[in-house]
Amino acid sequence: MRTSRILLVEDEASLALLVKEGLEGEGYLVHHGRTGEEAIQLFKRHTPDLIILDVMMPKLNGFDAAQTIRQVDKTTPIIFLSAKIQAKDVVQGFKVGANDYIRKPFSMEELLMRVKVVLDGVQLVSNKQSELTSFPIGNSELRPNRLEVLVNNKEQVKLTARETELLRLLCINKEVLLTKESLLLSVWGSDSFINSRSLDVFISRLRKKLKSDEAIAIINVRGQGYKIVVNR
Known part of the structure; x- marks a missing residue:
């Protein structure tokens, strides 16, 4: 199996060294940058x-660096590290x-x-070719192995690995209410507050x-969860 490559961008030298050594100790190949500009250069x-x-x-x-990267790459996973912990900052992170x-x-x-969960999620989606390769929904078709949805059977819209897995769960449970807890545990591996907020952001991104x-409509049942319904 190919060694996973991780780009670490952290300007605090001591923390960067600690994280880099920890990741390398798990067998990852790590490239380190110190600024947003270096993040974009090293990504390319x-x-x-x-x-x-x-x-x-x-x-x-x-x-801003993530937003620039997302203009050319919609699927490579991004994890933010931050001392900015207000809800608005977390939501902003997921929005970009x-x-x-x-x-x-x-x-x-x-x-x-968390690194393992994110990378396993990417691998999980990429392995879907051995299972069902597409999910028809409404006038569209989810293609997990391609990380995309064919909207109205003509417009190819790229998804992240986590968006793909979230939409896949909603599709295979069409018209069925899925609780927030079940979605969080299945897609994020944890039902923490931050992940709960991120679920709401991901649902908003899928709706868009x-x-x-x-x-197609993704319905929010207040205080319970989400379900996808098809209006015929």
Whole structure:
């Protein structure tokens, strides 16, 4: 199996060294940058499997760097590391394309587990070719192995690995209410507060990507969860 490549961008030298050594100890190949500008340059040079981004960096911050990367790559997972822990900051992180958001200070055990969950999620989706390769829904078709949905059977819309897995769960449970807890545990591996907020953001992103197919609706049952329905 190919060694997973991780791009780590952190300007605090001691923390960067700790994280880099921890990741390398688990067998990952790590490229390290210190600024948002370096994040973009190293991303283009090394095509990593995962990006770990600090948020508060001089000149170009992590949010802006992620937004620039997302203009050319919609699928490579991004994990933010940040001392900015207000709900608005977490939501902003997911809006610019994050797959996860870890609050500083954190333990290496937590980071390594979240890295594994994110990378396993990418592998899980890429392995779907051995299972069902498409899910018709409304006038559209989810294609998990391609990380995309064919909206109205004509417009190819790219998804992240986590968006794909979330939509897949909703599709195979069409018209069935899935609780927030079950979705969080299945897709994020944890039902923490931050992950709960991120679920809401991901649902919003899926609605936006599917909005031109008027036959599909993702319904929020307040205080319970979500379900996808097809209007015939």
